Amino acid sequence: MRAALVVLLVALVIGVLLWIAATHYARGVEALKVHSYSTAVSEFAVARVLVFPYRDARSLEEQARRALLAEYARLDQAEARDAAVVAQLESARARLEAGDADAVLATLQVIDADGLQAARDGHDTVRESADALAEDIAAASRRALKKAAWGRAGRFAAALLVLEPSSELAVALAARARTGEDLSTKLGKARDAARRGEWGAALRLALSVLAMQKDFPGAAAVVADARDALAPKPKPAATTAASPTQAGGGSTTTAPPQPPPP
DSSP states (O other): OHHHHHHHHHHHHHHHHHHHHHHHHHHHHHHHHTTOHHHHHHHHHHOEETTEESTTHHHHHHHHHHHHHHHHHHHHHHHHHHHHHHHHHHHHHHHHHTTOHHHHHHHHHHSOHHHHHHHHHHOHHHHHHHHHHHHHHHHHHHHHHHTTOHHHHHHHHHHHHHHOTTOHHHHHHHHHHHHHHHHHHHHHHHHHHHHTTOHHHHHHHHHHHHHHOTTOTTHHHHHHHHHHHHSOOOOOOOOOOOOOOOTTSOOOOOOOOOOOOO
């Protein structure tokens, strides 16, 4: 009777241990499904009956542990990537404050596009910093346009497009810069024609520039100069011939009248 009681007690303990191990095992499987690797490792580690792993808990624990280490590595890489993005943004801002459009563009082009987007999505501070930098770059491009610095304006617009690939403002600023550069080239040809005295060609080129942009700097002056050069000039007034005088400034003499013939 006593032996039977002991057997029953042992069986009860083993049953409880099996139930506990099965519970931890089930939790570990669920955690593994949702990629909660830290929880999965913990659950599989205690899914044991005495010292024996429950079912394949040992292999699943190793699987979860490897996945957890890989996740830590990805997090470390993401942190390093975000730090690099922040450093590049700060460097770009310093170059913007120095007014170096080429350096701003070159600095931003170094940033990996996917890394920049991931950093903006993952960190409010990175997103706010990038947004503020984009606004300042757009303002710099507008200032360059007002000063007719077309190439500079275009490089700032290209830098803005790196920061915000879908920015309609960046596309519009770049288009204005290209148009300005094209018109500037055409106006330069008009001035060259004027220097050569080819006023008709100069006038046509300058007028085509004004047709594209009526207030383009310098075009109206070329038109005015060309029209002035092409305008008809007044003819000089006719002059009467002076009477011949004697050498040395003597007075003129007239022959006496002849009598009429008989």
